[in-house]
Amino acid sequence: MSGGGWVRAYHLLPDFLGMLWAGAVMTVIVTAGGFVFAIVVGLLLAALRTGRSRLLHSLIYVYVEVFRAVPVLTQLFIIYFGLGAIGIRLNPIPSAVIGFGLNGGAYLTEVFRSGIESVNRGQTEAALSIGMTRTKALLYIVLPQAVRVVLPSIANFAIGLLKDTSLASAVAAPELSFNAHMLVDRTFLSTQIYLLVAVFYLAMSLPLSAVLHRLERGAARSRRA
């Protein structure tokens, strides 16, 4: 590592920061999009799994197992290149959101299912006994308690997702890691650039972590009160 590299990096810093900032914005978009997508899929499928339809149970089981067993990178390739080959052309960013959403959805389906199962059966019975339908009992009584139980898992998932979005660079989504590769290709200042990238990821995940901790504490307080 030559001292000249650091001097050059210093002069190029404004360019680096501009590129990396644009990438970080995309990273946030992919993370947020994938997170919301995954939460919706996970909640919906976990709720449907409490119903009585055998067919639905089987379909959800297959979905969860398939998407958990195949690496998310492979899934991204299939969505971006595979669907493209049969005429469904998606841009890199929507591809990534869908890929992370479906992959995370499979994971969160299991997380929410375990949360729902952790709520005492007596809660559902009490809800039914005051005239709630099964859907209302799930919505107003069981899910609020289940979500509090699984908040730590969701927090881990969110932070993991933020970092995993770097995989989207493989399908040319112009997020933080992709832009970093481009800068390295152009300048060969890999050490300097990747250190900057690490700082960017830290700057995103630490606040996220803090927000989630606060949520968890809030939930614990309202449970104990």
Add this chain to the structure above:
Amino acid sequence: MSFSATAIPAATDADEPLVRIQSVHKHYGALHVLKGIDLDIRPGEKVSIIGPSGSGKTTLLRCVNYLERPTRGQIFINGELLGQKQGRRGFVELDDRSLARQRTGIGMVFQRFNLFPHLTVSQNVEIGPVKVLKVSRAEARERAIGLLGKVGLAEKRDAYPEMLSGGQQQRVAIARALAMQPTLMLFDEATSALDPELVGEVLNVMAQLAADGMTMMIVTHEMQFAEDVSDRVIFMDGGQIVEQGPPSRLFGAPEHPRTRGFLRAVLQKRTMP
């Protein structure tokens, strides 16, 4: 004090039972828990069900709001078949919504209270009227405060269930059930999970409810209470009604040897702690 205007059922046909249980059987796999129960309960009647554990009394009570589905037989509430309807080929299960509507008229109090821990005391009482009966929040709040006052817990309305004693939690659970203005209240060993010194406060609330004219089915181990408030006491054993009658006769002069044996055992336990 009175719990609600609807606690006293309309004086319709005095012969029409509020609850009609017709040859109800319940199997859990090979286990035959209820072996043909027939029972009518008149509006306003208070019926206590006693018997050894495993006799099927809790299962019977849970059948009356369809938390358990009878394997055979029917239950009618106010003449309406519970949980099922006549299909083209025999009886079919009622849909979720219709079953829920039937349950709104039947309050249930559980052994383990089952209060909603993520809601305050007042919200526990309000949520049924708001989400099921579509009563306005303000009205539900008013109703909750009134009922909590009657069970002596108005000042706890903003507390969470976890902060309350077992006796207080059970009184909230009674208020929660009453907020739906039921015509029938089911009590499933409502005091069995309580510390002895907390039993009295719950029994007092139940006795007040009885005095207001509520129709009540009470599964209990509290023999003195059963004797004091019931119009009729039913002794169950082995999934069957062995003997029933007014409390004075059932406790004073039980006819069946199994009733005598059971009463001897529980009364002995009471005098020799």
